[in-house]
Amino acid sequence: GRVARRKPFLTKKNIQAWLNFAKTHLKSPKSMWGKVLWCDETKVELFGHNSKIYVWRKNITAYHQKEHHTTVKHGGGSIMLWGCFSSSGTGAFVKVEGIIYSSKYQSILAQNLQASARKLNMRRNFIFQHDNNPKPTSKSTKE
Template sequence: MGKKGDLSNFERGMVVGARRAGLKWSEKGKPSSMRQSCGRKRLVDVRADRRSTLTQITTCYNQGMQQSICEATTHTTLRRMGYTNWKNVAWSDESRFLLRHSDGRVRIWRKQNENMDPSCLLTTGQAGGGGVMVWEMFSWHTLGPLVPIGHRLNATAYLSIASDHVHPFMTTMYPSSDGYFQQDNAPCHKAQIISNWFLEHDNEFTVLKWPPQSPDINPIEHLWDVVERELCALDVHPTSLHQLQDAILSIWANISRECFQHLVESMPRRIKAVLKAKGGQTRY
């Protein structure tokens, strides 16, 4: 016969069942819903301080714990919780700059509350004289390479860009494999050979899931605007495609750190604005 404090086989079964269900066995012999008291403390409560770094979050969690976690575990957990560190995203896009163009100004009649009405917005038009197509990427940390594209970008050419430029940038900027690479849903980006290449390197960085026809989200669009304005402001305008390409490369290399870091830091506001507009146009 067991001691007075021993549990019967039935009671042991109830304890095991309660623990498996995430409950706690109370002194009165009844299970109670107190999951938080018997599990590890929550990794992070972002409502407390959303500006905390991975190091700060990890250090805070490890205080008083017998078994500590590393920053990689913290990053993985936050990602599963749905949080994105925009400083760890490398943005990319292609753009075409024309040798001859107008100042882009079109006058229209609109009411005071129609500034975002689709009927009052025009897409960018093209002019004669040819142009230069370029591909570029950047992150909060630095501007990436600007790659002139001498022909229409197809999957084969994009594979070379991924191998020669995306891969070294991501592995250098994010050696802990915690970086995200952003690309839109252009056909050459979604080709099977491209998907296979990114899959081969998914242990080094992650391809950011990107919604189709996403308005006003990619901050690199504003950097294209900077280049366009600087081209228009040149004292001596390019007269050949070669001169135009050199001017674009020079302007890109001199974009200030404050400029592109501010764009990345605007991402939470951009996302909020797009959600509020239900996918429509925003001030960005």
């Protein structure tokens, strides 16, 4: 058997936003992309991952070492990370404790965004690009 490919769920609103972004920046010069500081957060599973693993094997090899996918009880936990990068390299990469609410997101930006821009030799007028998650788009974060 095969495992189905995973892909993000895209609403019509997501698709339209991506299309608008692409159309808006279709003729943007390459130099503009050097001014963009991209950021996002992600959850990383500390042991394994959240999907099934299929292998091709003969019945008699079920317990051979190479056919195993090692696991730990209760999944082994996970961590949340925030990071940023530009065409010049990577900026800050920080572990986030607990759930990210707008106030925590603002604190992460305050402690890491400008420092990352300086590390990457970006001018003051860099473009902060995020994924339109509700945390960075909340009214208090925009202020």
